[in-house]
Amino acid sequence: MSATPRPKLVLASASPRRLELLRQMHIVPDDVLPADIDETPLKSELPLAYARRIAAGKAAKIRDSVPDAVILSADTVVACGRRILPKAETEAEARACLALLSGRRHRVISAVSVIAPDGRAQTRPVTSIVKFKRLTAADIDAYIRSGEWQGKAGGYAIQGLAAAFIPFISGSYSAIVGLPLAETMAMLRSAGYERD
Numbered sequence: 001m002s003a004t005p006r007p008k009l010v011l012a013s014a015s016p017r018r019l020e021l022l023r024q025m026h027i028v029p030d031d032v033l034p035a036d037i038d039e040t041p042l043k044s045e046l047p048l049a050y051a052r053r054i055a056a057g058k059a060a061k062i063r064d065s066v067p068d069a070v071i072l073s074a075d076t077v078v079a080c081g082r083r084i085l086p087k088a089e090t091e092a093e094a095r096a097c098l099a100l101l102s103g104r105r106h107r108v109i110s111a112v113s114v115i116a117p118d119g120r121a122q123t124r125p126v127t128s129i130v131k132f133k134r135l136t137a138a139d140i141d142a143y144i145r146s147g148e149w150q151g152k153a154g155g156y157a158i159q160g161l162a163a164a165f166i167p168f169i170s171g172s173y174s175a176i177v178g179l180p181l182a183e184t185m186a187m188l189r190s191a192g193y194e195r196d
Contacts, residue, residue: 006192006194007068007069007116008030008069008070009027009188010031010032010033010070010071010072011032011033011072012033012071012073013034013073017178017179018179019032021177021178022179024181026195029072030069031066033065035057035059035062036061037058039054041084045084047077047083047107047109050077050084051075051077051109051110051111052123054077055073055111055125056111056121058074058075059071059072059073059113059123063115067117068117069117070115070116070192071115072188074110074111074178074184076109076175076176077109077110077111078097078108078154079106079107080100080101080104080106085100085153087152088150088154088155089150089151091144093155094144094149094155095144095155097154097155097156098135098140098143098149098155101132101135101154101155102132103132103133105129105130105131105168106129106130107127107130108127108129108130108154108175108176109126109127109128110172110178110179110180111123111125112125112126112179112180112183114184114188114190115191116191116192117192120191122191124187126171126175126180127171128170128175129169129171130168130169130176131166131167133165133166143156146161148161148162158173158177159177
């Protein structure tokens with residue numbers, strides 16, 4: 001009796017970090033189809049609900065174009081209290097984020113969404129806590145010059161120079177980078193996708 005062929009895996013994300021994290025698990029998606037959806041938070045939307053909605057929305061957006069595939073999407077949100085920090089696009093946004101995070105703890109919520117070929121959808125958020133040391137003006141200036149903040153939630157990337165700002169994390173390191181690997185692997189398996 002022949003084994004059922006493994007379904008295609010489609011990553012609904014343009015993030016090079018998510019691709020790299022999947023490669024770390026020896027997973028290479030068959031296709032990468034970034035889902036273009038409106039990521040504006042709804043009025044009074046809380047960070048956890050926002051992360052779930054955006055991750056699920058990305059997967060749903062491309063579902064019809066790849067009906068027989070396992071679809072994987074994710075969204076990472078940096079939250080300070082009830083506030084959703086932006087994916088910093090300007091230097092001013094990045095400086096504001098870093099000033100807000102300086103010397104305090106914040107949450108990083110990475111929600112993963114998987115749709116199986118039979119249409120079963122699941123979305124799972126993973127919350128981690130990150131503590132920043134108190135940043136000096138020189139710390140912030142040097143980080144801004146690096147350019148690493150561009151397009152990053154909360155204006156920083158833990159896997160780069162900002163690691164020097166972070167004395168403490170609680171939770172999943174890979175989730176803070178952009179994809180909680182333990183949860184992602186379990187969700188892919190339950191959707192019928194197994195690694196070679």
